[in-house]
Each structure stands twice: as C-alpha cells, then as structure tokens.
Amino acid sequence: MAVHSSDYPFSAFPSPLTTSPKVPNPESQTPSPAAAAAAAHGGSAKKRKSGLIECQEPQGGGNSAGESSLDLISWLPDEVLGTVISLLPTKDGARTQAVSRRWRPLWRAAPLNLGASSDLTDQDQKRLVFVSKILSDHPGPARRFSLPCMRLRDRYAKINGWLRSQTLTGLEEIQFGYEIEDPLLHYPLPPSALRFAPTLRIAYFGYCDFPREMAPLLKFPCLKQLNLCGVIVLEDVLHSLLCGCPVLESLLLEGNVGVGCLRINSPTLRSIGISVSCYGTRVENPILLQDLIIEDAPCLERLLPLYPIRGPLTIRVVRAPKLEISGWLSDSITKLHIGTTVFQKMIALSLTTSMRSTVKVLALDTFGPNLDSVVDFLKCFPCLQKLYIKADLQKSRKNKWSYNPLDPIECLESHLRQVVVMKYWGMRPDVDFAKFFVLNAKVLKKMVFGCINNCNDNWMANQHRRLQLDNKASQGVEFKFRRGSCSISLTHSRHKQDDPFDSHIFADDA
Structure with missing residues (x-):
C-alpha cells in the first residue's frame, strides 16, 4: 500500500512557529508540550523568565527576536523537554519537531513512547508502515x-521483527494483544x-x-504491574511467571483460560483484581479458575473479584494482615474463607476470626x-x-x-x-434493610x-417516614436519593483507585 509523505505524521512539518509552541491539531485531551512542560517544570520556567528581562539568549537560540521573547518553554533543559515528549502520545510527541529548530532533534533524543493504536491511525495498513x-x-x-488489538493474519514475522528492534532495547512498559478474528x-x-x-x-x-x-527461565526483577486478559496460559506457567516477579505490586487477571487453582505467595503484592469467564x-x-488461595501476602491491601457472577467459586485468605478493600463478594462465590471464618454463598457458617484493623x-x-448475611460481614470486619x-x-x-x-457490633x-445501597426499590425488604x-x-x-x-415528592415523603430518618442514630448523617441504580463495574482502569467503588455517580442526587 502506498503511503504519501503527507500521511506520515513524523516527516513533513509546517514552518517553525514564531509564537509560544503548540502541538497542532491534537487528537486527544493531551496537553501541548508547552503546557505539559510548564506543569512539570514550573519553577524553572519562572526562574528563566527573569533571564528574558535581562535579554539573555535562550539555550540553542531562537528563530527570531519574537520567538526569543515568547518561547519560554524552549529555555528548559533538553532532559526536561525529553521527559515531557516521552509522556505524550506518539503522534503528538513527534509533532513537537514542528515547534522550532530548538525542538527538532528532541523527539529522536527522548525515550520513545510508541503507541500503535487507532490514535496513531485507524487504517491497519498505514499502522504497519508507521510503526516500521x-x-x-x-x-x-x-x-x-503499545500494540493493542493487532490483527495477526500473515504478520507474525513483521511483529516479531518489531519486537526484536534495537530501538526497543531496555523497554519499561509493554502492551501487547491481538484482535481475535478467527x-x-x-x-x-x-x-x-x-x-x-x-x-x-x-x-x-x-x-x-x-x-x-x-x-521457568523468565525473571522480571523490575516488574510492578502485570495484566493478563483473555490469555491461554497453563497453571504451572503462571505460577512460574509470578515466582519470577520479586517486586510485583499489582496483578490483574481477566477472563484467562488454563488455570484452575491460583496460589498467591508474594511479599510485595498490594492489589489483586480477578474475573473468570469462558474464552469464547x-x-x-x-x-477456568475455580480456587483462589491467598497463602501469604503480607502487603496485600485490596482483593477485588471484578464481576460478581464470574467467580472464582472459592476464595481462601490465609494470611493478608493489611487487607483493606474487598469486593465484589457475591452469592456466586460458593465458599469464602477469611482466616478461620467461612461464608457459604454469603451465609456465615462460623464467625471465629475477625480481620481486626x-x-x-x-x-x-x-x-x-439479606440483612442477616450482611450483619455477619459487619461482625467479621469490625473496622469497616x-x-x-x-x-x-x-x-x-x-x-x-x-x-x-x-x-x-463494633463497626456500627x-x-x-x-x-x-444500589438498586433501591423502596419496598419493605430494602426499606427494613436500610432502616437498620x-x-x-x-x-x-x-x-x-x-x-x-x-x-417524586410523594415517594420521597413516604420513604422519609418509613425509614424513620428523624430517629437516626447519627445526628450528622446526610441522606441522598439518586435516580438510577448506581451500578458500578470494576473495570481494569478502576481497580487501582483509592476506593474503586467510589465515583461521581452520585453527582445528580435528587
């Protein structure tokens, strides 16, 4: 396929700008190099501004007196500008070469951030040409x-060649996935x-x-975050992989096949997100994953089954002394072991251990x-x-x-x-539940x-009376009724938030 130079965003540039630098026609909400650099190095920009008043020459020189007096960002050191460029999307990072003569060599000198997604181009053949x-x-x-959703077809050799490129030596972050066509x-x-x-x-x-x-031979001495989504991987392979990650902090497993039982022993792991689904x-x-066993995870803070109906069937937490966030826990989990406390389909069979503090x-x-079930969880987690x-x-x-x-009950x-309370109907079962x-x-x-x-107003007045809000135990409590069921799904982007269940879904409260 013929690709004209005007289609390639990294070779043909407009004339150098004589005003403050700005990336032309950004395709996302990514800030311009000027804004990003100013945010990253605001102190230095202010310090160098005083130099302009003294009519000092900027590093590398400007194109004109106008650029010299207005292009403050270009005064920043190369290493600062390079850091900013490497954080921009690929197309925007390359376009910074159009800012001025000062900027032209910086993209090639900065660490490469290569995102080969539809943001680069939505045409598959052009994407192949651009990446090469x-x-x-x-x-x-x-x-x-980043090479997400790549169509394999007859391109295995080309993809393999990209990954062997010397340009990628020392890579710190990789995103790789196919688009499953057959x-x-x-x-x-x-x-x-x-x-x-x-x-x-x-x-x-x-x-x-x-x-x-x-x-068995792989060692990832620097890996802190590992995501596997829709991957076919054998159980012993995954365990070997995790054993080779001595500083791993975040593990996200979504819809993988080949692992029936996963045992976690990690001195550094802080977050686990997991869901089970059939791989088409x-x-x-x-x-499919049936059993998740947290044998020893002294730093684990969050354990998140991402989708309630997708298992795993059994979760056993043997030792996780810093666990702070958990859910969604659902009836789909046949057995939940927390220390020596056992829940079967959300019903407590014993309450002999509490995860104190x-x-x-x-x-x-x-x-x-089910209020009885929820009260058992309240007793199990006294610091909730x-x-x-x-x-x-x-x-x-x-x-x-x-x-x-x-x-x-200590937490109460x-x-x-x-x-x-999501999916609130205002009928007797959920009224009595909330009134508790x-x-x-x-x-x-x-x-x-x-x-x-x-x-509506009549319904709200009726709920106010039935919930006995005037008799509330906490005088400082605020009650909010929001239209809509407030459903929250723990996607891969939410599981890392401080509270992954909190969001702005309550902004339009009634």
Whole structure:
C-alpha cells in the first residue's frame, strides 16, 4: 500500500512557529508540550523568565527576536523537554519537531513512547508502515511500546521483527494483544516480547497464547504491574511467571483460560483484581479458575473479584494482615474463607476470626437484600468504614433484625461512616434493610440510595417516614436519593483507585 509523505505524521512539518509552541491539531485531551512542560517544570520556567528581562539568549537560540521573547518553554533543559515528549502520545510527541529548530532533534533524543493504536491511525495498513518507519527512524531507547488489538493474519514475522528492534532495547512498559478474528486459530505471543523481562516495569498481554517453554527461565526483577486478559496460559506457567516477579505490586487477571487453582505467595503484592469467564469457543472444555488461595501476602491491601457472577467459586485468605478493600463478594462465590471464618454463598457458617484493623471498604452483591448475611460481614470486619450493597430484590425477604446494645457490633458503634445501597426499590425488604443502618450506625456520615423509581415528592415523603430518618442514630448523617441504580463495574482502569467503588455517580442526587 502506498503511503504519501503527507500521511506520515513524523516527516513533513509546517514552518517553525514564531509564537509560544503548540502541538497542532491534537487528537486527544493531551496537553501541548508547552503546557505539559510548564506543569512539570514550573519553577524553572519562572526562574528563566527573569533571564528574558535581562535579554539573555535562550539555550540553542531562537528563530527570531519574537520567538526569543515568547518561547519560554524552549529555555528548559533538553532532559526536561525529553521527559515531557516521552509522556505524550506518539503522534503528538513527534509533532513537537514542528515547534522550532530548538525542538527538532528532541523527539529522536527522548525515550520513545510508541503507541500503535487507532490514535496513531485507524487504517491497519498505514499502522504497519508507521510503526516500521518509527522504529527505523528513532535510535532509542524506548520507554513504552503499545500494540493493542493487532490483527495477526500473515504478520507474525513483521511483529516479531518489531519486537526484536534495537530501538526497543531496555523497554519499561509493554502492551501487547491481538484482535481475535478467527477463534479456531492460534494466536501465539512472540517469545521476543519477553526479551524485555529484565527491564519491564509494566506488562499487559491480551488475547494471545502464552508460551510455555520460556516461563521457568523468565525473571522480571523490575516488574510492578502485570495484566493478563483473555490469555491461554497453563497453571504451572503462571505460577512460574509470578515466582519470577520479586517486586510485583499489582496483578490483574481477566477472563484467562488454563488455570484452575491460583496460589498467591508474594511479599510485595498490594492489589489483586480477578474475573473468570469462558474464552469464547477457542478452547474445548476450558479450564477456568475455580480456587483462589491467598497463602501469604503480607502487603496485600485490596482483593477485588471484578464481576460478581464470574467467580472464582472459592476464595481462601490465609494470611493478608493489611487487607483493606474487598469486593465484589457475591452469592456466586460458593465458599469464602477469611482466616478461620467461612461464608457459604454469603451465609456465615462460623464467625471465629475477625480481620481486626484491616478491611475498611467492602462491596457485597446479595439477593434480598439479606440483612442477616450482611450483619455477619459487619461482625467479621469490625473496622469497616464504607459499605456498598447491590441486591436483587426478593419481595418475600424478611429483614427484621433487633440490634442488641449489650452485644454491640463494633463497626456500627465506632467506624462505619458511609453506606451505599444500589438498586433501591423502596419496598419493605430494602426499606427494613436500610432502616437498620439508619437506626443503629452511630457515626454514619452519608447514606446514598440508588433508586429504581423516579423519586417524586410523594415517594420521597413516604420513604422519609418509613425509614424513620428523624430517629437516626447519627445526628450528622446526610441522606441522598439518586435516580438510577448506581451500578458500578470494576473495570481494569478502576481497580487501582483509592476506593474503586467510589465515583461521581452520585453527582445528580435528587
């Protein structure tokens, strides 16, 4: 396919600008090099501004007196400008060469950030040409290489050649995944994608077959974040892979096949996000994750089953003394072991252990809602501060629970500050459920209802009376009723947030 020079955003540039530098026609909300550099090095920009008043010459010279007096960003050191450029999307980073003579060599000198997604071009053939051209033109080193949703077809040799390019030597971040066009074919991850193991800090592999021969030999001494999505990987291969990651902090596993039981032993892991789903029709009788066992994770802070109905069936937490955030926990989890406490389909079989001073944020997905089940979780997590409840209404559910002040629940007495009830109908089962917290949570600050109906004035007045809001246990509590069910899905981008269940979904409260 012929690609004209005007189609290639890295070779033909407009005349140098004589005003403050600005990336022309950005295709995203990425700030211009000037804005990004100013944010990254504001102090230096102000310091150098005083030099302009003294009519000093900027580093590298300007194109004219106008540029000399207006182009403050170009006064920054090359290493600062290079850092800014390497954080920009590929197209915008390359376009900085159009700013002035001062900027022209900087893109090739800065660490390469190569994102070969639709942002580069939405035409597949052009993308092939552009990636090859960039890897040929840029001398390296590379910071990031993103190749998501690549159509394999007859391009395995070309993709493998890209990954072997000397430009990518020392790569710190890789994102690699295929677009599955024919589920009956194999989509092998090129072994060359793993040659960066010594330097990678972030790795995402999606919709591919992970090589089994190399795993026992792989060591990722710098890897802090690992995402596997839609990958076919054997159980022993995944365990070998995790054993080779001595500083891993974040592990995200979505819809992978080949692992029935995953055991976690990591001194550094802080976050686990996991979901189970069948990998289409690519594998006959697929092995899906049944058991997740946290044997020893002293730094683990969050354990997040991303989608309630996608398992795993059994979760066992043996040792995770710093666990603070957990959910969604649902009836789809057949057995949940927390220390020696066992929940079977959200019903406590025993309450012999409490995770003291640990779990502070909990999200539950339950039928009913089932107040008895939720109270058992409150007892298990005495330091709970935030509770999110999503429930499918059962009209026959009875939520009559008498709180005994002689047998207090610690989190209700001293810690629980926020309760969010999603899919709230305002019928007897969920009214009685919510009223339990209204009347008994003594330090509650906010309670939010995601309402199914339209929240008109008559309905609101009726709810105010039925929930006994005037008799609230916490005098400082704020009640909010929001139209809509407030559904929250833990996507891969949300699982890393401080509170992955919190968002701006309550901005339009009624």
